[in-house]
Amino acid sequence: MARLPRLVIPNQPHHLIQRGVDRQAVFRETEDYVNFLGRLRDAAKQFKVSIHAYVLMSNHIHLLATPSDTEGLAKMMQWVGRFYVPYFNQKYERVGTLWQGRYRATVIDSERYFMLCSCYIDQNPVRAGIVATPGEYPWSSYLHHVGVKADPLVVDHALYWALGNTPFDREAAYKKMAEQALTSDQAKQLVDATNKGWALGSEKFKSNLEKQGSLRVRPGKRGRPFKTQPDVADLPPERK
Secondary structure (H helix, E strand, O other), rough: OOOOOOOOOOOEEEEEEEEHHHHOOOOOOHHHHHHHHHHHHHHHOOOOOOEEEEEEEEOEEEEEEEOOOOOHHHHHHHHHHHHHHHHHHHHOOOOOOOOOOOEEEEEOOHHHHHHHHHHHHHHHHHOOOOOOOHHHHOOOOOHOOOOOOOOOOOOOOOOOOOOOHHHHOOOOOOOHHHHHOOOHHHHHHHHHHHOOOOOOOOOOHHHHHHHHHHOOOOOOOOOOOOOOOHHHHHHHHOOO
């Protein structure tokens, strides 16, 4: 079966997940994280993609990114892999693919889900039990968002700027949000939409996307639809 094309909307945030093959580690040492982030920063600039939030876990990554065109995300991820995978394989004397198939992605309704997604990404190491607070983990965008250190990879979104009139106000507001853990339903909704490639947003947001193109943005209804005038044979006994 042919793979469905990804839904990519220029100038709209997207959540991306890429996992290591068989959930194996894709980062083992500090040098690996640094190498990957450098490649990602160069690729994002080259293909005009704004990275708003990220986390590098040992066996997978999350990104919240806005492309300027329909091809930028794919080109960015391909470019990073073209350089990072040979580096990793040579260093650890391995061969073959490093990633588990294509990266997963979904387009995000900015007003409703952008900050939720950003906090979800920065909270990842806490949910995994690696650290007690997101500020203890060095390989995410959290320290940038709360003003501990500037991260050259991160491009602040307008919704982040809207958190306050001063850097201090914005950083304090983000920290407060990030300290409030997402519910299991919120996390599941975000991950499921990303894994399946369905748009994440309000019904109005999805309807507007459907009007823009021919790609499906949500699951279809289950079951066979009735004909306009169903035949008697198609009806259950109590309706004949």
